[in-house]
Amino acid sequence: MDLPVMPPVRPMLAKPVKKMPPGQLYEPKWDGFRSIIFRDGDELEIGSRNGKPMTRYFPEVVTALKENLPDRCVLDGEIVVVDPSGRGLDFEVLQQRIHPADSRVQLLSKETPASFVAFDLLAIDDEDLTGQPMDRRRARLEEILAAANHPVYITPATDDVGTAEDWFNRYEGAGLDGIISKPRELTYQQDKRVMNKIKHVRTADCVVAGYRVHKGSDDAIGSLLLGLYDDDGELSSVGVIGALSMAKRRELFEEFQPLVTNIEDHPWNWTEDVSMETTASGARSPRKSEGSRWSAGKDLSFVPLRPERVVEVRYDYMEGDRFRHTAQFVRWRPDREPESCTYKQLEQPVEFDLNEVLRRG
The missing domain is CATH 2.40.50.140 (Nucleic acid-binding proteins)
Known part of the structure; x- marks a missing residue:
């Protein structure tokens, strides 16, 4: 694997705030496993928040990412499991996907398949995007995932604080954990709490x-x-x-x-x-x-x-x-x-x- 941003990557983090900061980019806060995706042709690795690989636990996600991502890229996002009704997330079931036995991993990949929701783009081809502002990285992310199909998604985003407040009040019923807000000029800063999170209390x-x-x-x-x-x-x-x-x-x-x-x-x-x-x-x-x-x-x-x-x-x-x-x-x-x-x-x-x-x- 030879990418402009190489594993391990420590994800950029968020600090809690009480109110929605104005003038930023707002996204739903997903309740899953934070994941950094590294793809270089046939090689694909899923890195966790602590830098350890999670690739072996989600074979169905690996297959889907290879079908939907460009040949060479690095993405930040969340692995989630949607409950059978399709109406919400099931974190408890997601936790059960981390199992030492490969036979169990293969069975669960069919019984409780996971999805990947992308919300940042760190690299594409030979270009390192971590020094570019958030709004530019978001635009590039939308471009490369414009034709992505289930179970690979791009998270909703808005620059309208009223829409974000509406999401905060309504999306909890789908198992989402609040709102993440990101300054539009924010560069990608590993392991630093430079984003904001507004959670239900x-x-x-x-x-x-x-x-x-x-x-x-x-x-x-x-x-x-x-x-x-x-x-x-x-x-x-x-x-x-x-x-x-x-x-x-x-x-x-x-x-x-x-x-x-x-x-x-x-x-x-x-x-x-x-x-x-x-x-x-x-x-x-x-x-x-x-x-x-x-x-x-x-x-x-x-x-x-x-x-x-x-x-x-x-x-x-x-x-x-x-x-x-x-x-x-x-x-x-x-x-x-x-x-x-x-x-x-x-x-x-x-x-x-x-x-x-x-x-x-």
Whole structure:
């Protein structure tokens, strides 16, 4: 492989901002695997955000890219998996595509095929475009992908802030994560937070139903387990709070000891003969040795607490019936009864067809 921009490339990053910056180029924020595509004739490599190759995990994407890209180019984009309905993204299924067994990789490439959404062009033929402004790179990207077919797409983009605000409000229903804004004169700067991201931020009152001990200290909290009551009155696991100072972790450890209870008396009793993922009624519970979405086989056993404390947390959005990312502590809510913490308090995104988003690209 001999290209003007060679692997590994550390993708250009975005910093969070609260408002839509004026006068920039705006794109939907995709929720997938950030990927740098290097193509030199029959050679094609998919680089990840940390520089490690992902080529072997997505054979169907490799085939599609060879059919749709110029012979020599370097692109920045996102690998995503669209749910079977075609209406949204499925990040949890995408994560399952990273598997050590080649037979499993080949099977999943047919059962849950991925797509590639391009949003930047770093090189074409012998030309290095990283020193050119963003709007010029975007124009070249549109040229080379003008005839691209499924599953290779170009992300929608607009320079109208009103349109971007509309996308921010509506596209979440398709599983998109907010808006990325880029100064029009921005050159491609590896591993630097020079773009902007505007993400959905919401709050919810949750029940603290357990904790995991800190991996470095037996007298400190590692994470707090959060629950919400469903329509059947069952307490479902929705996520965790993890970002706490060590002093706060030790303080909470002492504070919660009077609430520690037997697992047999807890809503998430993993000693019962029930599903690994759910209770008998269908409510999710973080059972002992439940598989982690990041580390298969990791021991996720927890210390059960009587579900009596309520905490207000900040979250960005839901993935199914759980918080997509780790929730952030806001404040304790001694004025709230645990039973009042239900899914009904959550703001529901507008349903939107992902095919409509891709067609705009």
